Amino acid sequence: MENTIKTVNLKKLYATEEVETTALDEINIEIKKGEFVAIMGPSGCGKSTLLNIIGLLDNPESGEYFFLGEEVANYSERKRSQLRKGNIGFVFQSFNLIDELTVYENVELPLLYLKTPSDERKRRVEEVLSRMHIMHRRDHFPQQLSGGQQQRVAIARAIVAKPAVILADEPTGNLDSANGEEVMRLLEELNNEGTTIVMVTHSPHDANYAHRIINLFDGKVVTENIREQFHV
Amino acid sequence: MYKNYFKIALRGFAKHRLTFFINLFGLALGLWAAILIGLWVRSELNMNREFAEIDQVYRIMEHQRYGSDIFTTTSTPGLLANALKEEYPEVERAATYSWNEKNLFVKDEKRLNLNGFYAGEDYLSIFQYPIMHGDRDRALSDKSYIVLTSTAAERIFGHSHVLGETITMKETEGEHSFIVQAVLEPLAHDLDNQFDYILPYQFMFDKPYNSWLHDWGNNGPSTVVKLNKESDYQVFSSNIQSFIKERNEGSNIVLFAYPHQDLYLFGRFADGMQQGGRIEYVKLFSIIGLFVLIIACINFMNLSTAKSQKRAKEVGVRKVVGAEKGALIGQFLSESLMVTVFAGMFALVLVQLTLPIFNNLTDKTMRIPYDEGVFWMQFICVLLFTGLLAGSYPAFYLSATKVVSVFRSTAKSGSAVVWARKGLVTFQFILATILIVGTVVVYQQINYALKQNLGYDKDQLVLIQLEGKLMENFEMFKNALSNHFEVNAISRSNHSMMGRNSSSGNISWEGKDPDFTALFEIMRVDYDYIETMGFELIKGTDFSRDKGADSIQGALINRRAYELITQDHPEAVSFNVLGDEREIIGVVENFHFQSFHQLMEPVILLLDPSYANHAFVKVNAVDMQNTMSSLQSTAESLNPDFPFQYSFMDENYARMYRDDVRTSELAKYFSILTILISCLGLLGLSSHIAEQKTKEIGIRKVLGASTFSILNVINKEFILIVVISIIIGSGLSYWLMQSWLSNFAYRVDFAWWFIPMAAVAILIIAYMTVTLQAYKSTQINPASTLKIE
Structure with a gap:
């Protein structure tokens, strides 16, 4: 199966005036199309940094990064942004919805930047809102929704442009267990339909939904477990 | 999107x-x-730029040389316009025109004081005022014609279809009727000369007492020409340089042309x-x-x-x-x-x-x-x-x-944005400081000028326009007023004391350096002038009825004139003015008859009230309203045909500073506005800083900080910025205001206390603004803020 994501000797440093910290060190991972991968590790181990690079939000210091077969490690912000558009959907722990926009408008946003025609936009937004069972809340503002509903809106926004990859950063971190469960089932469902999912999580329970778990420690990959093996 | x-x-x-x-x-x-x-x-x-072909219109002006000084004026001889038109083919049109004056016009029962001037035949072809009725070329071609604005026509006749109608002007020397030959559209607002009528210059020129207009040695009216399209005005200007010298031997005048639209x-x-x-x-x-x-x-x-x-x-x-x-x-x-x-x-x-x-x-x-x-x-x-x-x-x-x-x-x-923000606030307060210090200095200077000892006493001094019988029977008017206890003194003059009126460089004295010339202001006055004006006599005597002939043949001069006349010849007792030898009978202290922008000039006072059209009345201020109404009733009983026209000299004097007073007023409002806008910004910024420091404030409160000390945490962010701005702003304003003050011949010193005063004012305003906003954040329960964090 072809690789959606492949990194070779990926390295990321954070430097302040006094100290230089190695956030990622010699990261070599491959994620295949249609895979569901969880990245785990203690706080500060570099999970989010890795997700940022995978999500084309940041560049590595050195090493190679292939996204959909393209070497993108040294892409400019502009090129990364173009590639990101429509190819990657993000789901965050804190939902990151725009407070001033309604549910409908938040979900519509990626399509606006993709310059999707308005009829098409309407159809697709309504489709994902229905799918996420949030259609009746379309004209509400994020603050008027429960955490679970907000995360469903965020997932709707992440998938509305039909991206190849969804990157989820602690997607259940701010949710109670029932809502968390629902979000995980939605991600699983999307994965079953063929979307590649990379999820950062602290929760072994959530990680159980993944095919594979990559464990990071101090910026290095320490173990990679196939889920079946994990359960054994 | x-x-x-x-x-x-x-x-x-x-x-x-x-x-x-x-x-x-x-x-x-x-x-x-x-x-x-x-x-x-x-x-x-x-x-003054809205006229058609105004770029071809030039004022003829004069540079007059007096010693090392050059005095530039728009006053020209009354013969100049026609002579230029005859001599130079590039002059398409030329007109002389006078200063504005108010005259009494009568139509049936209506009597109106209208403001206007005299202008040559070509005037309306040079300045193409839109004409409602009549013919531009003929309107001023005969001295029995008059041009009215439609606004004036409506005031007099009730409508503007008045071609061919007659209107009468009343003057001291008699009545004259004029036929309305053109009616102008209402004047545009962007003309600095707003008038009601134009009379033909020929009418003015032919008046017996205006014979001086026929002489190349005298200046008074303005001259304007329209050059043809092809001509170069600078070439024309250099061609006419010695035009007056050629016609008046010994003249110190260099003539030049200047674009009319630039003059304003x-x-x-x-x-x-x-x-x-x-x-x-x-x-x-x-x-x-x-x-x-x-x-x-x-x-x-x-x-x-x-x-x-x-x-x-x-x-x-x-x-x-x-x-x-x-x-x-x-x-x-x-x-x-x-x-x-x-x-x-x-x-x-x-x-x-x-x-x-x-x-x-x-x-x-x-x-x-x-x-x-x-x-x-x-x-x-x-x-x-x-x-x-x-x-x-x-x-x-x-x-x-x-x-x-x-x-x-x-x-x-990031630190860059914090610095940028601080830089922007600094810039704001530098501007605010400049405006505040500037306003204070301008205000001080204007006040200084208005309250200065002018060398005469402008308070309770009333200037009355002498027209009609009031001019003829001035003595009667004077006697009638002398009986009023409210009137302290009364005299008359041809000079309004408001700027130059009649001056001459044709003054000589024994031992005078032939290369030295100076411009002397000549005032023709009546007895009691010194007392009425409150001049200080520092030498000799005043004009006196007891020494009638001496007074008439003598002259009073001011200190500046005395210094000039005696510089070469300390014992000088007489001098020659306009061809007459005059004995110096007294010297008065210098006085201002121009604004403080100018130095005090040499003045000659001659006892010759024949053309005096200004009466000065010194009144006491006990009951001004009553005093003025008794002045009015006395004037009107003697002179029923003319309305009583008066003004107060202190107000007239203030009017000379109109531009300066306006500048100071406007600067005041704009500096208040600047402070207001700057403080609005400070208000917003301090609310954000307070918000950012919520946690710090919470911790400080938990540790026992007082409200005042917390306020200082937020204030210190700004006070340093404001202090730095004040230091820079003060330096800049010192430099700017020195250069503004240098426009005045007499000026206040840039006093050091202007700056701390402005600084304290700005600091207090800034401190209060920040405190107002920051106080709210000190009142928040720290438990809630720390929990959020």
Whole structure:
């Protein structure tokens, strides 16, 4: 199966005036199309940094990064942004919805930047809102929704442009267990339909939904477990 | 996409109401000031330029040399216009015209004092006033004709179809009837000469007492020419240089042509060179307008970047879902443009409401030209400039926010942006300091001028216009008034004491250096003049009826004239003025008859009241209303045909400073506005700083800090900035004000206390503004703030 994501000797440093910290060190991972991968590790181990690079939000210091077969490690912000558009959907722990926009408008946003025609936009937004069972809340503002509903809106926004990859950063971190469960089932469902999912999580329970778990420690990959093996 | 920007902006405004209103109000105030100043500048720049072919119209002016000084004037001989037209083929048209004066006109029962002047036949072809009725070329061709404005015609006749109608002018020497030969459309507001009538110059020229107009040695009226299209005015100007010298031997006059349309703005000459004029005010206020607008934009930038932490999340999310930098810049710029458009509309309403007051202040009749496309274009350009300037920094700063910061819980403002924000506040307060110190200095100087010892006592001194029987029977009038206890003294003169009136360089004395010339002001006065005016006699005696012949053949001079006459010949007792030998019977202390911009000039007082048209009456101030009404009834009983016209000398004197007083008034209002806008910015900024420091304040409170000490935490962020601004602003204002003061021949010193006074005022205002806002944050329960953190 072809690789959606492949990194070779990926390295990321954070430097302040006094100290230089190695956030990622010699990261070599491959994620295949249609895979569901969880990245785990203690706080500060570099999970989010890795997700940022995978999500084309940041560049590595050195090493190679292939996204959909393209070497993108040294892409400019502009090129990364173009590639990101429509190819990657993000789901965050804190939902990151725009407070001033309604549910409908938040979900519509990626399509606006993709310059999707308005009829098409309407159809697709309504489709994902229905799918996420949030259609009746379309004209509400994020603050008027429960955490679970907000995360469903965020997932709707992440998938509305039909991206190849969804990157989820602690997607259940701010949710109670029932809502968390629902979000995980939605991600699983999307994965079953063929979307590649990379999820950062602290929760072994959530990680159980993944095919594979990559464990990071101090910026290095320490173990990679196939889920079946994990359960054994 | 723009719909989305619009929506999010509107909802953002609704959510952050304080910031929005500070931005809106601040920008609106800035735009309001800019539009008012813009209208004024526009009106000044258009002044006298709206005539057809005005670029071919030139004033003929004179440089007169006196020793090392060159005096430049628009006064010319009364024969000049026709002579130029005859001599130079490039002169298409030429006209002489007089100064404006008020005359009494009578039509049936109606009696009106109208303001107008005398002008040569070509005048209306040179200045192409739109004509409602009549013929431009013939209107001033006969001395029995008169030209009226339609406004004047309506006042006299009740309508403007008055061609061929007759109207009578009453003068001291008799009545004259004139036939209305043309009616002008109402005068445009951008003409500095607003008049009711024009009479033919020939009528003035032929009056017996105006024989001086027939002499090349005398100056008085103005001369204007229209050159043909092909001619070069500079060549013409150099050709006419010695035109008067050729006709009047020994003349010190160099003639030159000057574009008429430039005279209003570039009318000041020094040492024979053009040196500014009203254009300096135009520049000054343009700069003030721009400053106020920039200060308002700075508020916008500061507040937008201060709330950038709140916007960073939105920027991050937008970038994550696919927004490119350009789209984000577009979003923030369209947001600032939107606020600017709201502010612009608000500002237009403010302008509309305050224009009458501003017109009053500037002595203009401006209106918002809603019907002119050019105005809207300019308005839109100003809005674009403001919106883009205000939005530029936030747009570029915010759109550059690293998207990874979305994943972190807090994003701190980088040191660059903090410095930029501090720099902007510093800039604002530097401007505010300059405006405050400037206003104080201007106010001091104007006050100094108005309250100075002028060498005469202008208080309770009434100037009465002598016309008709009042002029003929002045002695009777004087006797009648002498019986009133309210009248202390009365005399008359041909000189109004308001600027130069009649001067001559044709003064000589024994032992005088033949190369030395000086311009002496000549005042023809009556007995009791010294007492009435309150001059100080420092030598000799006053004119006296007891020594009638001596007085008539003698002269009083001022100290300056005495110094000049005795410089070569300390024992001088007489001098020659205009061909007559005069004995110096007394010397008075110097006095001002011009504004403080000029030095005190040498003056000769001659006892010759035959042409005196100004009576000066010194009254006591016990009951001014009663005094004035008894002056009026006495004047009207002796002179029933003419209305009683008077003015107070202190007010006349203040009028000489009209431009300066206006500058000081306007500067005062604009500096208040600047402070207000700057403080609005400070208010917004301090609320953001207080918000950012919520945790710090909470911790300090838990540790036992008092409200006052917490207020100081927030205040210290600003006080240093304000102090630095004051230091820089003071230095700059010292330099600027010294140069402004150098325009005055007599001026206040730049006193050191201006600066600490302004500094303390600004500091108190800044401290109070910040405290007002910060106090709220000190009252929050620390338990709640620390929990949030």
